[in-house]
Amino acid sequence: MTVTESAPAAHVGSRRLRKEDPALLTGEAKFIDDLDLPGAVWVGVVRSTEAHARIVNIDGSAALAIDGVNEVLTGEDLAPLWGEGALPCAWPVTSDMKTPTHLPVARGTAKYVGDAVAVVLADSRYAAADGAAAVVVDYEPLDAVVEIADAVADGAPLVHPDLETNECYTWGLWGDNAAAVDAAFASADHVVTEQYLQQRLIPAPMEPRGCAAVPSPAGGELTLYSATQIPHILKVMTSVVLGIGENKLRVVAPSVGGGFGCKLNVYAEEILCCALAQQRGAPVRWTEGRAEAAVSTIQGRGQVQHIELAADAEGRLQAVRVKLLADMGAYLQLVTPGVPLLGGFLYHGCYHIPNYIFECKAVFTNRVPTDAYRGAGRPEATYAIERAMDSLAAAVGVAPEEIRSRNFIKAEDFPYESPPGLVFDSGDYHAVLDKAVSLANVAGRRAQAAQRRAAGSTKRIGVGFSSYVEMCGLAPSRVLASLAYGAGGWEAATVRISPTCKVQVVTGSTPHGQGHETCWSMIVADKLGVDPDDVEVLHSDTAVSPTGLDTYGSRSLSVGGTAVFMAADKVIDKARAIAAHQLEANEDDLEFSGGVFRVRGTPEAEVPLAGVAFAAFTAHDLPEGMEPNLEAHVTYDPPNFTFPNGTHIAVVEVDTETGNVELIDYVAVDDCGVQINPLIVEGQVHGGILQGAAQALYEDAVYNSDGQLVTANLADYLVPSAVEAPRYRLESHVSPSPTNPMGVKGVGEAGTIASAPAVMNAVVDALRDLGVNNVEMPASPQTVWKAISSAQGGAS
Amino acid sequence: MIPAAFDYKVAESAEHAISLLAEHGDEAKLLAGGHSLIPMMRFRLAAPGVLVDVGRLDDLRYIRRSNGTVAIGALTRHSDLEHSAELAQACPMLSSVAALVGDPAVRHRGTLGGTIAHADPASDLPAAVLALGATIVARGPGGSREIAATNFFTGYFESVLADDEMITEIRVPADDGGWNYQKFNRRAQDWAIVGVAVASGGTGVSLVNMGSTPMRASAVEAAVYSGASAAEAAAVAAEGLAPPTDLNADSDYRSHLARVLTRRALNAAGVS
């Protein structure tokens, strides 16, 4: 492969092109459905067409008559495969949380449209589809809970009658502060009370899910290939659910075509394929179709947010009170209940607020389970506080940037202990805001907007702000324990130097588009003084990388990358001891730079790393007691989260006649700490911005009153294209995080966290003088037009 | 998703296609570009027993101008319409509308005859030929007949085309009058929520997705003809219509859009 690469001496900080690209650009990369598995059994899943129904009868006879369809199995038939095992939820957020039993294939009752009720085993992809379409299921419909509010209504039908309630849990933060919060509201000059709906979203990575379980019957081993973000966690969970010894199970994530949180899970089809492959001694595979994905893969968001701000006469915040109703869907998937908590700490945003109280009530509905979707809890929190801050600015009569500036945590106050007890690591929110205001030419835009208003133009300009801080780099294991999360937050890395001085990095992070191979190579190349192309990065296979906690929550660089950085240091320490032995010098007198050990003050006394590596390999003459070879392993448990922050400014043009919103400018200034590769940072921010803007303007998982998802394909669920996307203009601010030695924070979710409120604030800004104070997401043309019409007294 | 199985027949000529249709009755469907039919088959919303592939009938792929008429073969692809210098000169509205259908890959496969036969009220080109006063030539076992576009569409995905007929040609009058097409949608690739086609300086006006068929906005045309302003004419765009309600628009909003877009289209077509 001939690829042009730039090769500056110091790699970290450079816009180095990705080593992942050639395989992906040529079709060489293998995604899950690309695997060639001769003799595999194809699984077709029969899914409930009812939101809530008793399964009266399942008739597979027509399916079995189809050539290539071999078996039709119901939940009853399959039950012995998992026995007492059920799909896991790893986050029991309260001790009295209600957890329904979640079988991979339902028995007795279907709880949502998409719930698996039977499976077809066939010889081919096409026969599996034919078979699944031909199974006839007789349902007796039951009353369904569709909307969040319906779940807590008097006399609501129960999603899980055995739990005797639709309430999953109630979780609060700083409840003993209630009296102080009440007092702050009682004495406030300004009180803002807002309610927002976080619509459900379909994550829709371009690659749907898929998995294949391949047994080695003689040896008893099982390999699960899955389009997953979490091979390591999936391995542990599959082992627990099915009782397969971890020593007999290997999980491999091949090239994975995006995840955005929805591949951070343990799914029915993974358990099903493993159980069947083990039982049949043959490979068993399943690939999701797009319409199937809409009802078989988790959805994101799904909250009703109630937020109140109390402020003094100048708009300085005195208290924030938040109540959420969060939609769990019909079942709890891997981290479903924990998603609102990840936002719970952040509803006070970037602002110093003396009093804070947060409560979340989680409920079951007869809909697809929710779970982590890019940002997971933090976009929701940022949305609520940033929309409410604009309302406060309007109430006080100051500009949005002024209300933010008055309330920001000050640069000199870092590290800053937040009201709920987090320690924000570093930042300069004022500097970031100023940079964004200037880049967006806010004054010029406002003049343009005023001009259009004065001229009576139907093309209104709006400028919207969003300042955010997020917590990522999940996470200190002890903090996760305090939140009742079922695992730790560390990450593992191994750095090995081969006899010829090539470097092998093994990481427990699991990339699916983020560019780990490139960035890890850059970090290690700088450390060891080697070429990044001489570094290979191994990942995503539990046989190669046995220890890891995978990729989610913008954790890869700040936790996994730090582990790699530390492992490189550790291997240098060992090399230094060998070099000192070779040079007959004291270790403390050696300096290491550019891949060479030198004795300080004696320039001619030097040995290159290659020489040390070969000596470590031959082991002919190592210091007494030293093990051969250069290799070091580090498991890093971060002492704190990291706190990326930024200010984004969206400029929209709203056509008041049609309600159409066009994003005409988008400025983002982000502080993700030290940047390893700005090219990759920018790519993450671009994509993140569009995903958040898509929530603001386009995307909505719409259910009808019967609980049918009516946006189940990409013709109806509006993932935006290049035409709808704005041109992004980015700058950054770097305040290194003191949490880790590289000073990095994370950037995978920042764009998505920031952009939805920026866009919505811009829409409202364009229309506020027409009497519009809120527009619900997504701000479709019809929604905007109706908001204008109703503000104008119903005239159209 | 995977379509249900079917028998596949390649038509060697229009006559052959018609005889295959006659032979297989309502089990059979014509397959041209397939860009309306195949997605429906993938969702198993359509499962014809026999597909008669007319996609190879290259003799039905042409754009010919003679006197005041442009004759377009039914198998002419949207991208052919888009790139035809002759059509751009004789009937610029039609080539411009063709360039707005779907995306380039769709335009490379989709055919004019196919999209008209599909009779989707949300499609662009049926409304365009309607506004232009086109004539549709259909051939059946008994020979060819000419159908005015205004009489062609009868209901949701329904037309006067018999089960054993196929469209062979679309005849469009050359039109150097003012024209415009307003396509309003949320994403560029989507069907129009509402569309308005204006031809012939405002005397040919049609509406997309405002009912069960593409339709002429006769009240608007009459108003323009009688000298009304664009705003006055546009005000009656939705008169007497019962537009559908769907995910993107309810009936009221569609009516409102029809009025706004009609005014804009008339203005752009030179009606002040």
Next chain:
Amino acid sequence: MTNVTLTVNGTHRSLEVEPRTLLVHALRDELGLTGTNVGCDSSSCGACTVLVDGRSAKACTMFTVQADGAEITTIEGVAEADGTLHPMQQAFHEKHALQCGYCTPGMVMAAISLVEEYPGLDEHGVRHGLEGNLCRCTGYQNIVDAVLQAAGTGGD
């Protein structure tokens, strides 16, 4: 089953398929050309875009039998035999126009066809020309810049 003859990436291929076999599945499952991906079932995403007789087509919205006798070019067929990337692939690499890479083969094929079909493309033209190819990672800006670069009409 029907016999179909295709020229795929310059090689003559003959295969037996059910008439309903989508072109993308013939390429992937019968010919082992798995670079062309499937991303939806509604012709919306363009992940399956290939060239049919030199012009972009969505291989999930074509039956293989419709392509009988056609020349098909897939992502596997655009780099040179020695591995030198096609200028469009190279531009995607240089502009960081891919992240997970799943939409990339279809996006590259659509872009190759687009540049060929519309000489002198500007940014507006590129964005509209790619409206039928969805990407969830990049936010499109780098893709647009890559296509402009390869088209020789912008993007540095």
